[in-house]
Amino acid sequence: MAPPERVAPPTPVFTAAAVVASCAGFVLIGALQALYGPSIPSLRDEFGLSPSEAGLGLSAHFVGGVAGVLLFDRRYGRTSNRRILGASYLLMAAGAAGFALAPDWSVALVAAFVAGLGFGGIDYGLNQLFSIGFGHRSTAMLNILNAHFGIGAILGPTLIGVVGSEHYPALFLAFALANLPLLLCLRGVRNHTPHPTDDTGAHADTRPGPGARTPAGAALRSVLAVFVTLYVLHVGVEAGVGGWEPTHLETVGYGAGAAATATSVYWLMMTVGRFLVAPIALRFSAQTVITVSCAGMTACLLLARVPDLAPYAYAGVGLFIAPIFPTGLPWLNRAAPRARRAGAVVIAASMLGGVAAGPALGKAIEWSGVRAVPLILAAVSATCLAATLWLTRATRARRESA
Template sequence: MEALRKIKVYPKIGLIILAFIAFISLGMPDGLLGVAWPSIRTSFSIPLDAIGMLLTASVAGYLTSSFLSGPLISRWGVGSVLAASCAMTGLGLIGYTLVPVWWMMVVLGILAGLGAGAIDAGLNTYVAAHFGEGLMQWLHASYGIGVTLGPIIMTIALTTLNSWQVGYRVVGGFQVAVAACFVLTLAMWNQNDTSVADDKPKRLTDYKTPMGETLLQPRVWLSVLLFFLYVGAEVSLGTWTYSLLTESRGVDPAIAGLFAGSYWATFTLGRMAAGLYAKRVGVNLLVRGSLIGALLGAVLLVWNPSEWTNLLAVALIGFAIAPIFPAMMSGTSERVDAHFAANTIGLQMAAAGLGSAIIPSFLGILARQISLEVIPIGMVVAFGSLFGLYLLADTSKLKA
C-alpha cells in the first residue's frame, strides 16, 4: 500500500511542475506589453492611449473564457482545456508580429485573452481542489516569475535586435510548447480529476446560493470593488512604468527596462516571502501593511528626487503589493460569509479583469491629454482608496 502511494506521488509532482510552468507562461505576456508599447505604437503609427483598445479586447476574451471555464472543464477535462488555452494564447501572441495593421492585432488580443482566462481559471480551480492554499501561494509566485521575465525578454529583443516582434515570438513559442506538454499529459490530468476524496470537509463551492441573492449583499460589491481597484493599479504601474521613465523622465531605455523589470522581480519575491509568513501575520494585517508600503512607494515615485529613486519606488511598490491579491482572495469568506463566497470569488475575478483594462486605459487617456506624470499620481490615489475601502470592508464585516 505504501509503495502504491509513492507511485501516485510522482505524477502529481509532474503536474504541479507543469502547472507552475504554465503560470510562468501566463505572466510573460503581461510583462511584455509595457516595455514593447512605445515600439508597437511607432510601428502602427497609433496614439499613446490606443493601448486601451488592445487591453479591452484581451480582457473581453479573458472574461468570456473565465465564465465558461467550469462547463468546459466538466465536459472536456482540465488537461484538454489547458492544452487548447495555451495553444490559443501562443498563436495569438505570434499573430501580433505578423499582422500589417493595428485593428488585426486588437482582434488577436481577443484570442490571446480567451486562452489566458481559461488557463488562469483552470489552474486556480485545479490547484484549489487538489492541493490546498499553500501550493496556491507558490502558484501565484510563479506568475510573478513569468511577469518578471517578460520585460527582460522584451528589453533584450529591443536593445540587441531592435525588434519588439522577436520578444512576442519567443513568448508565443514558449506557450505553444507548454500546450504540447499538456497534450502529452492528458491522461494524468484526467486521472487526477476523479481522485478527489468524498470525505473532505464542506467546501465553499458546495454552497448553492443563488447569484441574485449574492448580488443583493453590499459587502459583496465592496469586495468586488477592492479587486477592481487593486488589479487596475497593479497592471497600470506595470504597463506605464517604462513609458513614464523613457518618455517623461528621460531615462535610458536599457536602464528603464531594468527598472520596469524590478517591479515584477520584487513582486515575485514578495509573493514567495508571503507564502512563508502569511499565516503567522494574518490576512488583515498583511493587506493593511502592504497597502501602506505601496502608498509610500507611490509617493516616492511622485516626488522623484533622482533617477535612481525611481528604481527604489518601483521595487518597493512591487514588493509591497505582492501578497494583496492572494490574501484578499483567501479572506473572501470572512468578508462576505461562506454562503456567498463562491459566487463572490467569480465576481472578483471578473472585476479584476475589468480593472486591468479600464484603469490602465483611463490613465493612458489622462497621460495623453495632460502628461505621463499623472501615472504616479494615479497610483497614490488608487492605493489610498484601496486602504480606505479595505478598512470599510473590515468594518462592514464586523457589523454583519
Template sequence: MIDPRTLLTALAFLAFISLGLPDGVLGVSWPSIRSQFGLPLDRLGLLVAVTTAGYLTASFMSGYLLCILSIGTVLAVSTFAASTGLLGFAVAPTWSLMIVLGFVAGLGGGAVDAGLNSYGARHFSPQTLNWLHAFFGLGTTIGPVIVSLVLGSGRAWWLSYAIVGSAQLALAMTFLFLRRRWEEVGELSAGNKEEAVPAPALETLKRPIVWLGMLVFFFYSGVEISAAQWSYSLLLLGRGFSEGAAGTVVSLYWGSLMVGRIAFGFVANAVPLIRTLRLCLSGSMAGALLFWLDISPVATVAGLMLMGFFFAPVFASLISLTRDRVGRDHADSTIGFQIAAAGLGGAVLTALFGMLTRSFGLEAIGTSILVSTALLLVLFVGFTTGVARRPSQ
C-alpha cells in the same frame, strides 16, 4: 515515480510562466509589427483592447465553464486557444486577422488564469499561490529576452510568436494528456471533505460581498499596473530623471514585486493572512505617499520600490481568502469575476490616470496612485470584515 501533486504543481508553474510570456513579447515586437503592416504607433491600443476583451470574457465565464467541464479539459482547451492566437500572429497576412487572433489569444489566457486560480484556491497553499504569481513575472521577463534575441540575430519579429506559440501548444498537449489527473489529485487533496455544489453565477452576483471583492481586485490591479505604466513618464518628463534612470526605476518596481512574492511565499503558510495583508497594504500606502511627496530622488525611488514589495502578496493571498469570504459554492464564479475585474481595473485606471494628466499635469499621476492605494486599503478592510461562511484569520 513523480508524485502526481508535484507533477501538477510544476505544470501550474509552467502555465503561469506561459501567461506572462505574451505580455512581455508584444511591447518589444510592436515597432516591427507596425512597420510591416504600415500602422500608426497608437494602433497598439486597439490590439491590447481586443485581447483584454477576450481575457475578460473568458474570466467572467470561467465559473460556468468549470460547472460543465473538468478543470483539466478547461486548461487544455484554453491553452490550445492561446497557442492558436499566438501562432496565428506569426503567419497572419493582414492586420485585421491579427485583431481577431488577439481576441482568441485573450480568451485562452483569461480562462487559464481564472481556472488555475480557482483550482489553486481549493488545492494549493497560500505559499504555492504566491510563488505561482511570481512565476508570471518570470514569464513577462523572459518574453522581451526572446524578442531581443530574435531581432538581434537578424530574424523577423514573427519568429518570437512562433517560439512562444509553440511552447503554448506543447503545454496544451500536456494539459490534454494529464487532464484527468487534476480531478484525481483534487479528490486526494480534499480527503473526506464534502465539496459544495457550485451555485449559479447569477446567484453569486447577487451577493454584495462578491461585488466588494471585485472592487478590491479592480483597484489592486489598476494601481499596480498604472504605477508601472505611468511612473516612467512622471520621472522622465516631470521629475528630471534621465531615460536610463527612469527605466531602471520601473524595472526595480517590477523586481520588488517579484522578490516580494518569492519572499512572502516562505512565510505565507505561517502568518494570519488578513492581518498581514492589512499591514502590507498600509506599507504600500506609505510607499505611495513617499512617491507622491517627492522629497528627493532617493526617497521617490524607495517609495515606488516599497509599493512593489508590499503589493507582492496581495493578489495571490486574496485568491486564497476568497473561498472563506464568499463560501465554497460561490468560490469558482467569484474568482472568475475577480480575475475579470482585475483585468478591467488595469485598463480603466491606466486610461483614467492618463486623462487626469491632461487637466492637472504629470503630478496628477502621483496623486492618483496615492488616492487609489488608500481606497484599496478601505475596500480590503470592508471585504475581509464582511459576513463569511467560516471564521477568517
C-alpha cells in the same frame, strides 16, 4: 496577528510534475502578454499602423482574456479540469501562431483575441484550482504560481531586446510551440475538484448563495462587491505605476534611462515579493498579509512624492502590491464558497481594471499634472486599504454569527 484559518486538507489536485508544468504555463502567459508592447515598432512598419492601431493588439488580447475567464468559468465543474486547461493551452498556442503568421492586421487582431481566450482560461483555471487545491498552503502556492507570471513578463521584453522587434514572429511562434509539451503534464491534474469550505468550516452547499433574498445573501453580495472593488483598484495601481512611473521620474529630474531601469526594478520587485510572501502566508492570515500590503504600498506611494526617494519608493510599491492578487483568492473562496463564479468575476474585474486604468489615470493627470501621480495612486491605494479593513470585519462577523 492571528494565524491563518486551518481547514481540512482537500484531495490533492496536482502531482508534483503538474505543479511545475502549471508554473511553466504562467511563465508563458506572462511572456505572451508582455510581447505585444515591444513588438509595436515592427508591427507599425509591417502593417502601416498608427500608434493607436498598433496598440489594439494588446487590447484584443485583454478582451479575449476577459471572455476566456467567463467562458471557461461556465464550463468549470461541468467539464473536466484537464479538458478546460488543455483547450486553453491549444487556444493560446493557435492564437500566438496566428498572430505571428497573420497576413494582415485584421487577421492578427482575431488571432490576438484567440490567444487571449486561452490566456484567460489558463489564468482563471490555474488560479481557481490552486486556490482550493492545497489546503492551508493554497495562499503560498498561489503566490509562487503568480510569481512565475512575473518571470515571463520580464522574459518576453528581454528576448525582444536580444533578437530585435523585427523578429517578433519567431518569438510568438516559439511561445506557441512551448504550450504543447504542457498538454502531456495534464495527466497530473485531478479531473474533479474538491468542494471548498467557508470560514466556518461548512461545505459550500450548506450556505445561502449571493442571489438568495435573505440577510445572509445580501451580506454575501456586499462582500463580493467589495472584493471586486479591491481587485479593480489594486490592479489599477499596479498598471498605473507601471505606465506612469517613467514619466513621473523624468518630470522630477531623472534621465530616460534611469527612469526605464527604475520601472524594470518595480516589475522585478513584484515577482520577488510573491516568492518572499510564500513562507509568510503559511504563518499569517490572508487578511493580515493583504492589510500590511495595502498599508505598505500606500506609504511607499506617498514617499514617491519626494524626488530623491521616488525610485526606491516605487520599488517598495512593487514589493508590497505583489501578494494582493494571489492572496485574496483563497480568502474569497473561504468567505464566499457558494458564489461559484466569484473567482471568475474578480479575475475578469482585475483585467478590466488594468484596461481602464490607462484612460482614467490619464484624465486625472490632465487635471492635476504629472507630479501628482504618486498622490493620485496613493488615494486609490488607500481605498484598497479601506476595502480590506471592511472585508476583514465583514468576514469575521459572518464567521462569528454562523
